[in-house]
Amino acid sequence: RKEVEQDPGPFNVPEGATVAFNCTYSNSASQSFFWYRQDCRKEPKLLMSVYSSGNEDGRFTAQLNRASQYISLLIRDSKLSDSATYLCVARGDSNYQLIWGAGTKLIIKP
Amino acid sequence: NAGVTQTPKFRILKIGQSMTLQCTQDMNHNYMYWYRQDPGMGLKLIYYSVGAGITDKGEVPNGYNVSRSTTEDFPLRLELAAPSQTSVYFCASSSPGDREGSPLHFGNGTRLTVT
Numbered sequence: 001r002k003e004v005e006q007d008p009g010p011f012n013v014p015e016g017a018t019v020a021f022n023c024t025y026s027n028s029a030s031q032s033f034f035w036y037r038q039d040c041r042k043e044p045k046l047l048m049s050v051y052s053s054g055n056e057d058g059r060f061t062a063q064l065n066r067a068s069q070y071i072s073l074l075i076r077d078s079k080l081s082d083s084a085t086y087l088c089v090a091r092g093d094s095n096y097q098l099i100w101g102a103g104t105k106l107i108i109k110p
Numbered sequence: 111n112a113g114v115t116q117t118p119k120f121r122i123l124k125i126g127q128s129m130t131l132q133c134t135q136d137m138n139h140n141y142m143y144w145y146r147q148d149p150g151m152g153l154k155l156i157y158y159s160v161g162a163g164i165t166d167k168g169e170v171p172n173g174y175n176v177s178r179s180t181t182e183d184f185p186l187r188l189e190l191a192a193p194s195q196t197s198v199y200f201c202a203s204s205s206p207g208d209r210e211g212s213p214l215h216f217g218n219g220t221r222l223t224v225t
Binding site: 042043044049100 | 153160198200204212213214
């Protein structure tokens with residue numbers, strides 16, 4: 001089992017819809033998590049940090065379920081500009097250890 | 111602040127050549143990282159550093175070397191370039207933060223092709 005697993009997608013979603021995807025992690029000691037978005041041929045950029053049960057920022061909501069060891073990302077009222085790959089990251093046993101998922105590709109269609 | 115700066119942006123190498131990918135950050139971050147990302151794949155950690163003078167191997171260190179003589183700079187060296195090293199290379203940095211840690215800041219990447 002991979003340490004951080006994501007459905008690679010692609011998720012094809014019409015503009016304006018709500019989309020959610022999950023990320024599962026294997027290290028129960030992980031204390032913090034991050035969602036990054038990565039546009040094609042660009043560097044990853046931080047979308048949200050998840051330190052406790054969840055976080056919300058505008059149309060984006062991240063939730064952490066420690067019992068089941070997954071975090072989710074919900075995008076409401078999706079925009080064409082939300083098309084990207086979304087990377088899930090779990091912090092490991094030390095602050096400098098980061099475990100990356102392979103990403104979920106999201107395509108928003110007009 | 112410039113953040114994390116990587117140079118060059120693009121490079122084509124012949125097999126067996128060597129080069130250094132430069133990375134510098136102006137955020138006084140202790141932690142620095144080098145990742146590679148192959149097309150359609152996730153990030154793989156090559157080397158990391160938790161402070162000046164301290165470096166350690168990541169998942170895929172073979173064929174690479176690093177040094178960390180200052181807090182700001184973390185160059186990545188390829189000694190004998192091979193086609194398998196064709197990839198996009200990202201440098202990143204972070205601070206230790208609190209108990210929960212802080213996120214990574216990435217440079218714009220270096221696209222390397224070895225032919």
